Amino acid sequence: MKSIGKPGEHQVFSTFFLFWVIIESQIGMGILQFQRKVVQVAHHDAWISVLITGGVIHVVVWFMIRTLAKYESADLYEIHQHALGKWIGNLLSILYMAYLLLLGTLVLRSYIEVVQTWLFPEIPTWLLSSSVLLLTVYGVLGGIRIIVGVCILSYLFSIALLFFLAYNLPYADWRSLSPVMEANFQELIIGAKQMAFTVVGFEIIYFVYPYLKEKKKAGRYTQMGVLYTTLIYCLVLVLSIAFFSEGQIKKTVWPSLSLFKIVQIPFLERFEYVTVSLWLLVIVPNLLLYLWAATRGMKKVFHWNQRRSVYLSAALVLAICLLLKTNLQIKFLGEWAGQLSLYLVFVYPVILYFIVLIRTRKQRKEVK
Amino acid sequence: MKRRIGAAGLSLFISATLVITGCAQQKILDKMGLSVVIGYDRVDKDRLLGTNVLHQFDPMASESVQIVASTAYTSKGTRDKSNLEMAKKAVSGQLRVTLYSEQLAKEGIINLVDTLARDPTIGARVFLAISKGRAHDILKHRYPEFGNIGTYMYQTISQNIEGESMISPTLHDFMHDYSSVGRDTILPYLEQRGKEGNELVISGAALFQQDRMVGVIPTKEVFYVKLLRDRFQAGSIEISIPREVLGKYMKVSQKKRGNDPIFLVLDTLSSSSTFKLVDKNRPQINTEIKITGRLQEVSEVVDLSKPEIIHKIEKAISQAMMNEGNKVIAKLQKLETDPIGFGEIYRSSVRHSNLTRDKWYEMYRDAKLNLKVEMTLVRTGVIE
Known part of the structure; x- marks a missing residue:
């Protein structure tokens, strides 16, 4: 099937870079606070839940790539139009766009919440959110290749932070991890479900796929990226369980930042402040990817100028950010989005795959 | 052409925003009173006495520390009250030791420790310690052999932890043990000794049942606890x-x-x-x-x-x-x-x-x- 806006030669990027795009899309605000949600259900076996979620993602990604491979160069919006027809297809596309903007909003607002809690309690939300959004708009207007570049840069900066976690090792009590498999199967599955919202973001493959140079390799690099993030999440969680006691994790809002609290270098006593500031570099690729993907949809569905839709979606994100005033509201919206993501990212791609399968088979018969 | 102006305008706007972002509340060192040690005592049934040992940055000052004490119902309340009698604002970013009197510790100190853990400006490596007698008396005393009671107390504890004769009593350790199921906190037990109380000694370790102090063991026995614990x-x-x-x-x-x-x-x-x-x-x-x-x-x-x-x-x-x-x-x-x-x-x-x-x-x-x-x-x- 032919697609409308097939990207030109100067817009595509090497599939190899997809690895970092996937990592950066999956790692965002979630990694700062996911421990608590999973440990609450699966206790000290929470790391198994993370591995389960990782396994499920591999399967979902497989379905996604297979769906995309049915077409020559289409993104989710075009697939929707083709497989589900104009009305239902566009409706689902709009839902997906709204979801992407919601994710962007949550990332931004919860980052600002962290800044307000840890660094500057008196800084107004509008100031931070509008300045970060300006940066995002600027980046999105640069196009997908710029965004991929930002992803790689952000990875290089943030990966260095992992090494500082070694400061926690002297405080780690590995006994906290045993007895292994004390949680029952049900608890592990609920834990994995709790984990799901933290690691969403890989659905970005639905939108960047047309921009890949070698589309055959897309599956390989996406799976590698997903595996890498799962391992990072697992590492952070194992370290957190060893470092904190169980009761402590359950009460700590941002356990990962508290992990950095113990880091003390002679010229820098409070490392977590550096982490919070550096974290901007981690959330910017998130915002760029979500906003970019949403505006692609506006172009495909409403035939809007992408430039205008970037401004519009940034304004929308800003507006919702300003509406969220308290920590409780953010938490509520986060939980709601978590439920939504479970269906949109984990269940829906599998259904879509079968619909597409039927549609393309029918078409082939018609052609014959 | 039009596009170029747009980019220039955008970058101007971004840089302007960055400049504005610099306008968050300033923290000028000369205007801050850095708490190094805070001691807490029980005054009566529900009031606390908080004793704040602050670093002095004024080269003209005759003493290198300033000690301010006030009473209130909560620990942060004592800080706010202390601010009323200070030229500089007390901040707790450089807090090294919090000292609780034995009497207070026997009632349980979780509420006082919890507020430390809640406060992002306080590090996880702050030491907690228990004083024999009133914490206020230990902090208020003028020791002829060392000028700054704040850093002296911190170094005494940290030196002994590095030398492995004391068990690490950081805020993190306390919170870890408090919320675990099977381990209790153990904190250094400080005491004034010598002529007119001119010496400050770690004379043992205070034992806890969750957050309530239940006894003291001498340093000699701390060795065995450390041997088994770490x-x-x-x-x-x-x-x-x-x-x-x-x-x-x-x-x-x-x-x-x-x-x-x-x-x-x-x-x-x-x-x-x-x-x-x-x-x-x-x-x-x-x-x-x-x-x-x-x-x-x-x-x-x-x-x-x-x-x-x-x-x-x-x-x-x-x-x-x-x-x-x-x-x-x-x-x-x-x-x-x-x-x-x-x-x-x-x-x-x-x-x-x-x-x-x-x-x-x-x-x-x-x-x-x-x-x-x-x-x-x-x-x-x-x-x-």
Whole structure:
């Protein structure tokens, strides 16, 4: 099937870079606070839940790539139009766009919440959110290749932070991890479900796929990226369980930042402040990817100028950010989005795959 | 052309925003009073006395610290009240030690510690300590030998932790143990001594039941708690062994000195321990500790070139440590406090134990906790 806006030669990027795009899309605000949600259900076996979620993602990604491979160069919006027809297809596309903007909003607002809690309690939300959004708009207007570049840069900066976690090792009590498999199967599955919202973001493959140079390799690099993030999440969680006691994790809002609290270098006593500031570099690729993907949809569905839709979606994100005033509201919206993501990212791609399968088979018969 | 202007305008706007972002509340060092130590005492039924030791940055000031005390119902309340009598605003980013009086600690201090953990400006490495008598008196006293009580107290504690004669009492450790099921906190116990109370000493360690202080053990016994709770990498200890162990190798003149024990000092101790839960119904935990060290001092002339003498000494030390260690464990059991973390061992080795604190204390009281020590002398210094 032919697609409308097939990207030109100067817009595509090497599939190899997809690895970092996937990592950066999956790692965002979630990694700062996911421990608590999973440990609450699966206790000290929470790391198994993370591995389960990782396994499920591999399967979902497989379905996604297979769906995309049915077409020559289409993104989710075009697939929707083709497989589900104009009305239902566009409706689902709009839902997906709204979801992407919601994710962007949550990332931004919860980052600002962290800044307000840890660094500057008196800084107004509008100031931070509008300045970060300006940066995002600027980046999105640069196009997908710029965004991929930002992803790689952000990875290089943030990966260095992992090494500082070694400061926690002297405080780690590995006994906290045993007895292994004390949680029952049900608890592990609920834990994995709790984990799901933290690691969403890989659905970005639905939108960047047309921009890949070698589309055959897309599956390989996406799976590698997903595996890498799962391992990072697992590492952070194992370290957190060893470092904190169980009761402590359950009460700590941002356990990962508290992990950095113990880091003390002679010229820098409070490392977590550096982490919070550096974290901007981690959330910017998130915002760029979500906003970019949403505006692609506006172009495909409403035939809007992408430039205008970037401004519009940034304004929308800003507006919702300003509406969220308290920590409780953010938490509520986060939980709601978590439920939504479970269906949109984990269940829906599998259904879509079968619909597409039927549609393309029918078409082939018609052609014959 | 139009596009270029747009980009320039955007970058101008971004840089302007960045400049505005710099306008968050400024924190100028000269206008801050940095709390180094804060002490808390109980005044009456529900009021606290908070004593704040602040760093002075004013080169003209006659004292390097300023001490401000005030009473309120909460710890942060005392800080706000203290601000009323200060030229500089008290901030707690450089807080190193919080000192709680024994009386306060016996009532439980979790509410006071919780606010520290809640405050992002306070580091996780702040030390907690317990004072014999009022914390206010310790902090308010003018010590002739050291000017700054704040940093002095911090260095005293941190030096002893690095030297492995104290157990790490950081805020993180406290919160960890408080919210765990099977381990209790242990904090340094500070005391004023000497003529007119001019010396500040760590005289032992305060034992806790969750957040409530239940007793004190002398520093000598802290060694055994540390041996069982952590592991040694570079510690040292003075230990005594009975004289008759080496009786046969001694000269007649030495034997005549009666039955005084022989004292040994061991250093660069390094230890490793294995715990084994033998019985889970009526908990029995067997602990084996392997410890190596260097003989640094002997209070008697002993020929250390003979392997059999070394072996005899090793055996005697192991025996002595075992006896002492078992005594300490029995004492802890009697006080119903578990700073070693036997509860954690129980929890991590029994599946579906659903251990809670109350359940553990119940079991802990009459658990059988056996200690076995195996000592190896690695070297005896540069002479034999």
